[in-house]
């Protein structure tokens with residue numbers, strides 16, 4: 001319970017807007033901001049911003065952190081900031097995902113809306129994303145909606161655009177990031 005409460009508190013704190021004079025450590029704790037680029041999970045500050053060509057179509061989930069482009073620091077101080085990317089055929093997307101995707105690439109928070117585990121398991125046979133903790137399943141082609149399991153709401157989506165071949169955050173998350181309030 002304490003851990004969940006901490007996660008919720010962190011979600012509130014990290015959703016504050018960025019300021020130009022924020023120190024790098026503050027920038028690292030923030031959720032993705034409009035204009036951020038993305039770097040692959042594990043490459044952090046030194047990683048090259050992700051391009052469309054870095055997200056292969058019809059493969060597996062790519063994990064990424066937002067990249068504060070002004071300070072060149074990855075926003076990796078909170079596990080709530082992790083993002084998942086997948087590349088679909090644009091014609092297979094429906095609903096809000098059609099407008100939010102960039103060249104068929106979709107982005108969502110990696111944080112499950114149930115108890116905030118990272119949702120990382122792509123089920124190719126079902127074409128759904130599954131949470132490893134309690135097996136909630138999400139349909140990324142349909143706005144991240146919940147298909148089964150205890151998750152109370154879909155994954156928050158993150159609008160993308162492409163600039164100079166790189167992926168860029170085009171809008172704020174569509175919903176609150178974090179687990180449910182218990």
Ligand code: FES
Pocket residue numbers: 112113114115116117131132133134135136149150151
């Ligand atoms: S934390 Fe994801 S289903 Fe429970």
